Amino acid sequence: MKKKTQLIHGGIVGDEFTGAVSTPIYQVSTYKQNGVGNFKYEYSRTGNPTREALEALIRDLEGGHAGFAFGSGMAAISAILNMFKSGDHVVFTDDVYGGTYRLMSKVMNRFNIEVDFVDTSSPEKVKEAIKDNTVAIYVETPTNPLLKITDIRVMKEIADENSLLLIVDNTFSTPYFQNPIDLGADIVLHSATKYLGGHSDVVAGLVVVNSQKLAEELHFVQNSTGGVLGPQDSWLLIRGIKTLGLRMEQTEKNTKEIVKFLENRDDIETIWYPGREDHPGREIHLSQATGFGGMVSFDVGSGERAEEVLRKTKFFTLAESLGAVESLISLPPKMTHASIPRERRLELGITDGLIRISVGIEDAEDLIEDLRQALDR
Structure with missing residues (x-):
């Protein structure tokens, strides 16, 4: 099958x-x-x-x-x-x-x-x-x-x-x-x-x-x-x-478009996504998986700016969790990973300005525009 x-x-x-x-x-x-x-x-x-x-x-x-x-x-x-x-x-x-x-x-x-x-x-x-x-x-x-x-x-x-x-x-x-x-x-x-x-x-x-x-x-x-x-x-x-297969394929398609958008901005310090050519371990991932998924993390420079971005998004909902039909956005150092001491987070690379997005199945154009207006502000 x-x-x-x-x-x-x-x-x-x-x-x-x-x-x-x-x-x-x-x-x-x-x-x-x-x-x-x-x-x-x-x-x-x-x-x-x-x-x-x-x-x-x-x-x-x-x-x-x-x-x-x-x-x-x-x-x-x-x-x-x-x-x-x-x-x-x-x-x-x-x-x-x-x-x-x-x-x-x-x-x-x-x-x-x-x-x-x-x-x-x-x-x-x-x-x-x-x-x-x-x-x-x-x-x-x-x-x-x-x-x-x-x-x-x-x-x-x-x-x-x-x-x-x-x-x-x-x-x-x-x-x-x-x-x-x-x-x-x-x-x-x-x-x-x-x-x-x-x-x-x-x-x-x-x-x-x-x-x-x-x-x-x-x-x-x-x-x-x-x-x-x-x-x-x-x-x-x-x-x-x-519907997992249909959702994963559309999610990945949207995610690739969003990563391209982020790569073309000069106000993003780092982007983490296995589908990027320079992502550490990309070839290993390709050898054991058939797709890159819909999770992206990126650093906007500071915790203050990250929280401002999170306040401005409309289609990216500020919420815990991930992997749903709707796109979600979060601040790991203060949400999903807040239980890890700050010194340990920084040692791992989980900076105060780290944003994590879970890309959904909406139209990619709308999601990109949502991120654009939030980052521009």
Whole structure:
């Protein structure tokens, strides 16, 4: 199956009982049993037909063994980390989503899960960070917000040499553009709130694993901790995923036009976008992904000017999140990455004047004009 076909026909399609083309919303908490222990579904925390259809769909899209749906991206990440034990150590991408950084530095450290944040675009730095108690390498590629690229195949080689799990956050590229399991990842995760949902109407997290062993371990954690996605939100995600290919293609088309516009201005200090010829790691990205996506970050020189730009945009909505049909604009140092200390942000390159945009599917001309009038003012 080609990708656009798989987005619509992957997983569990329709309803075998009624013939409904759309998977029904099974708004149910418990199920009648045909005798003690004789059942297909027992309790909706453990399994629900609508959530199961979504989990089968993301499994197929990522080419994995099993899929899991959670109440948020952070719930998904937390469940993965709950597979580890006190004293374990994980090597993380340094330029990681602020919520992930906060989880590791403020919550998981209470359970003695150790972490080192390193530049995973440098294999040597990853190797240097590995300890005797290291259990996994956790990668974002492209990263949030500087769009740094990590070679997934090389990370797999390092992981195998040290008997580690390789975990990849695939939120920015989506399974339409990138499939980390095909490149060697053991676990792939998504903040499905973003491109997979695509309409700013659902909060969810999805995980795909590449083996029965990991499937059993993660299902045990999911069922035990209970952070599952409800049937209504599961249905919304299935519906959103059907148009993922069309949305990603239009988003990327718009983004390329916007990057050209930014490149032609002399009041933009730096632009981060994997599709640019001089973007670090561009060739690596091309070797493992089929598209560049719709995320762009650029530095306008100062925090004051950045906030002024954000106040002036009309079609770019000032809001948290990304990956929706509407274009969004944000200031990472004061929004998505505010939980990271300023000294650390500056060390990473997340400057006070850094703006991040998530390009939507509006007409590119309108989006460019919106940015032009905001920057000119």
